[in-house]
Amino acid sequence: MEIKKKAWKRMFEAVLDGRKKFDLRLDDDFKNVKEGDVIILEEWDEEKKEYTGRKIRKKISYMLKTRELPFWKEFDVAEKGFVVMSLEDENN
8 A cells, every 4th residue: 555645845845855754644545554554645735835846765664552551541542642762872
């Protein structure tokens, strides 16, 4: 399966140059998406309100659905939000 999604320019650039190795989305659009599927990120110029024409294809290698995690209380999430981190070996 393939899914196309808008990616703001600064996020698109971070994926393109290899710094951003994750994507965070609301689950509504991803209910039927699974590991191994492909996401096509289409660069969006938020100032011009238009697509730039640049695209990146990436395979989804891991999915984490936060509703499945019993770690946090709803109040804490609403007050503090989440931080998402990309992890690499220290030697890289």
